[in-house]
Amino acid sequence: EVQLLESGGGLVQPGGSLRLSCATSGFTFSSSDMSWVRQAPGRGLEWVSAITGGGSGTYYADSVKGRFTISRDNSKNTLSLQMNSLRAEDTAVYYCAKFWSGRIDYWGQGTLVTVSS
Amino acid sequence: DIQMTQSPSSLSASVGDRVTITCRASQRISSNFLNWYQQKPGKAPKLLMYAASSLQSGVPSRFSGSGSGTDFTLVISSLQPEDFAIYYCQQSYSAPYTFGQGTKVDIK
Numbered sequence: 723e724v725q726l727l728e729s730g731g732g733l734v735q736p737g738g739s740l741r742l743s744c745a746t747s748g749f750t751f752s753s754s755d756m757s758w759v760r761q762a763p764g765r766g767l768e769w770v771s772a773i774t775g776g777g778s779g780t781y782y783a784d785s786v787k788g789r790f791t792i793s794r795d796n797s798k799n800t801l802s803l804q805m806n807s808l809r810a811e812d813t814a815v816y817y818c819a820k821f822w823s824g825r826i827d828y829w830g831q832g833t834l835v836t837v838s839s
Numbered sequence: 840d841i842q843m844t845q846s847p848s849s850l851s852a853s854v855g856d857r858v859t860i861t862c863r864a865s866q867r868i869s870s871n872f873l874n875w876y877q878q879k880p881g882k883a884p885k886l887l888m889y890a891a892s893s894l895q896s897g898v899p900s901r902f903s904g905s906g907s908g909t910d911f912t913l914v915i916s917s918l919q920p921e922d923f924a925i926y927y928c929q930q931s932y933s934a935p936y937t938f939g940q941g942t943k944v945d946i947k
Contacts, residue, residue: 757936759884766941767876767884767927772934781934784840817883824890824931825874829883 724748724828726818731833738808738837744801744818744830752776752796755821758803760814761832768814771803772821786812808837841865841930845939851947858915860942862906862928870907872932878941879924887926888913918944 730742742758757772771792772781780792791804801818818830842865852858862873870891876884886895888904891911901916915922923946928939 759938766925767878767929767938769929769936769938772936781936783935821931824872825886826876826884826929827886827895829885831883 724820726820726828726830728816728818728830728833731816731835733836733838734808735839736809736837739804739806740808740835742803742805742816742818742833742835746799746801746818746820749820749828751794751799756792756794756801757819757821757826758792758801759817759819759826759829760812760835761817762811762814765814770816773801805835808835810837813837840935841868841933841937843928843930843937843939845926845928845942847942848940849943849945851945852918853947854918854920856918856947858918858922858944860913860926860928860944862911862913862939864909864911864930867908868930868932870911872930873904873906873911874929874931875904875913876927876929877922877924878927884927915944 725747727745734740753775758770773792789807793802815832817832819826820828844863873891875888877887878884892904903914925941925943927941
């Protein structure tokens with residue numbers, strides 16, 4: 723059974739940093755492209771970032787480029803998102819997502835990030 | 840960046856109704872990279888359709904998808920109580936892999 727379990731969310735002040743992690747199991751992690759998708763309260767889905775299976779390719783939404791860094795540890799089957807210079811508009815539930823053949827076939831349950839003073 | 844625009848943004852329908860949701864891309868995309876997701880309150884999204892017209896395993900056959908180029912459609916042939924939710928299209932043709940703004944389907 724595929725499992726994606728996010729952690730690391732919480733309350734952070736504007737300008738602060740937070741690191742999200744996603745522990746995975748049930749599939750060949752190193753062969754799977756992965757993504758982060760977020761959803762602000764009461765809003766729609768926003769794709770944030772993606773990384774290829776080997777980690778050599780990374781992609782970002784314009785809204786987070788230069789502030790967020792996606793990475794992975796294939797030895798630990800773990801995906802991460804380092805978020806710096808956080809803004810109020812980054813407040814959202816962040817979902818870890820498994821990509822396969824061009825679609826997100828599995829989602830985590832999400833972790834809430836709140837940016838507020 | 841490719842913008843995805845869904846219409847309508849919301850609709851009210853009754854059980855048994857046929858429901859059609861459209862998704863328009865700001866530039867031509869391969870239909871192999873057009874996906875539809877369903878999201879219910881407080882839950883993670885769920886994949887419904889991929890490659891525009893392929894039904895994800897376990898999804899009822901009342902859901903269907905079509906389209907090519909810039910225009911895509913999701914149809915629910917006979918709306919069921921469990922189908923009241925928000926539906927999103929997404930393109931994975933070119934990063935950033937943008938979503939539509941969502942279509943909320945609620946009970947009339």
